[in-house]
Amino acid sequence: MQYINIPNKFPGIRSLFMCRPESASQLDTLIKTLLHNPHPTLTCGERELIAAYVSRLNTCKYCYNIHGSMAPHQLTENAGIIKQVLTNPQTASISNKMKALLKIAGGVQSGYASLSNDDIAFYRNEGLSDIEIRDAALIADAFCMYNCYVAALSTWQPDDVELYDKMEERYIREGIFELAF
Amino acid sequence: MPHINLPNEFPGIRSLFMFRPETAAPLNALVQTLLHNPHPTLSAGERELIATYVSRLNTCKYCCNIHGAIAQHQLGNKPEIVQQVLVNPETAPISSKLKALLKIAAKVQSGGKNVTEGDVALARAEGATDIEIHDTVLIAAAFCMYNRYVDGLATWQPDDINLYDKMGEQRAREGYLTPPFKVVGSAQ
Numbered sequence: 001m002q003y004i005n006i007p008n009k010f011p012g013i014r015s016l017f018m019c020r021p022e023s024a025s026q027l028d029t030l031i032k033t034l035l036h037n038p039h040p041t042l043t044c045g046e047r048e049l050i051a052a053y054v055s056r057l058n059t060c061k062y063c064y065n066i067h068g069s070m071a072p073h074q075l076t077e078n079a080g081i082i083k084q085v086l087t088n089p090q091t092a093s094i095s096n097k098m099k100a101l102l103k104i105a106g107g108v109q110s111g112y113a114s115l116s117n118d119d120i121a122f123y124r125n126e127g128l129s130d131i132e133i134r135d136a137a138l139i140a141d142a143f144c145m146y147n148c149y150v151a152a153l154s155t156w157q158p159d160d161v162e163l164y165d166k167m168e169e170r171y172i173r174e175g176i177f178e179l180a181f
Numbered sequence: 182m183p184h185i186n187l188p189n190e191f192p193g194i195r196s197l198f199m200f201r202p203e204t205a206a207p208l209n210a211l212v213q214t215l216l217h218n219p220h221p222t223l224s225a226g227e228r229e230l231i232a233t234y235v236s237r238l239n240t241c242k243y244c245c246n247i248h249g250a251i252a253q254h255q256l257g258n259k260p261e262i263v264q265q266v267l268v269n270p271e272t273a274p275i276s277s278k279l280k281a282l283l284k285i286a287a288k289v290q291s292g293g294k295n296v297t298e299g300d301v302a303l304a305r306a307e308g309a310t311d312i313e314i315h316d317t318v319l320i321a322a323a324f325c326m327y328n329r330y331v332d333g334l335a336t337w338q339p340d341d342i343n344l345y346d347k348m349g350e351q352r353a354r355e356g357y358l359t360p361p362f363k364v365v366g367s368a369q
Contacts, residue, residue: 003301004311020315026214030207037203058293114333131201137333138204145326151293152318 003154011158012062012150027146034139035070041132046098049085050105050139056086057109060147062157065164067143100126101136108140190363192339193243194331209357212327215320216251217356223313225353226255227279230266231286231320237267238290241328243338250349278307282317289321339364 006015017024035047048070055063068082084092089102100123107115115123115137123133150157158164191199198205216228229252236244249263256262265273270283281304288296296318304314331338339345344364351362 001298003296003298004314016315020312020319022218023211023214023316023319026207026211030204030211033204033207060293108329108333114335134197134201134334135204138201138330141326141329141333144329145322148289148293148322148325149319152289152296152322153315154296 001154002156006153006155010156011163012066012155013146015155016149016153030142031146034135034142039135041129042101042135046101047135047139049082049094049098050101050136051143052082053085053089053102054105054109054140054143055147057106058144058147058151060150060157061159062150062155063143063147065161066167069164069167097127097132100128101132104133104136105140108137109144191361192344192364193247193336194327195361196336197330197334208327211323213357215316215323216248217352220316221312222310223316224255226252227275228316228320229255230263230275230279231283231317232324233263234266234270234283235286235290235321235324236328238287239325239328239332241332242340243331243336244324244328246338246342246345247348247352250345251352252349253346254350254353276307278304278309278313281307282309282313285314285317286321289318290325293322 002015004019006019010018013027017028035051036044039047048067052064052067052070055067064086068086081093085094085102089099089106092099094102104115104119104123107119115133120133124130128136194208198209216232217225220228229248233245233248233252236248245267249267253260253263262274266275266283270280273280281300285296285300285304288300301314304317309317348361351359
């Protein structure tokens, strides 16, 4: 049961956006900036994968389904990759660079530890630039916020996997904030 | 020492904003909306107290100090309010409603799923509205993000209370969308 009076035909964060449009546009702009805007080296699909992975670690059903559905639409590799990554990124068929990015994200999610100098040196050795290290950490930080926001107000998080897939196709075509259904 | 090459004339999150202006804009716009823009019922000072308290729970020195300073300037420049909230909100000179909202904020900080119906009912019993409960949750969740961002990349977090007071006075007056001033003699 939802803790506050929010429109219950909108799932997850959508209902919170409808309830509080003042902060919705800022939250939406942040996601677009982090995940969809052009990036010097990270593709949208790679960044969505980080978001989905963190959301899975935070057991936020809505968020990992949505972003897990988004990633295959934007990655050129097959959608089975998502399942592998969400199970164990270190054995998934992804690049070492992607594994390193997910390791950063996992570290951020797992506790309040900062990256040590040895960590940074390791990631630089794996070929990550400072921008990539910092952006992976920020995406993970932001998704801990989004996951927490969705969970703390006990929003409705559907189980229908096909629904998430349809939502994501439409988001990619029409833009996130404009969608209401 | 910061792990990643950051401009060293700007403390805490400011250095990350200078390093990556593309994400600075939406992060500043969010905190501006959450803490500084007009709100139907929660004053800027009350919202800054929520942010400060969560930052304290996350042991983020920079965020706790800067938002504590901003809160102080928003609340008639009385340091004891912030100090007492950080020690124990239950005995601080704040309203019962704000105490209940801080309890929710603490639960959010410990994990989003830890907020219970009982926490929300307690806040409602003290007169909290849906908007106030929603905004408290979002401020707390957002500050977990900001705190981790600042600490995770090991930004420079000074100890100079006068510096935070000066920065806090600027932010209380101007909000979050104006440029920061450089901190002279700050190389570390």
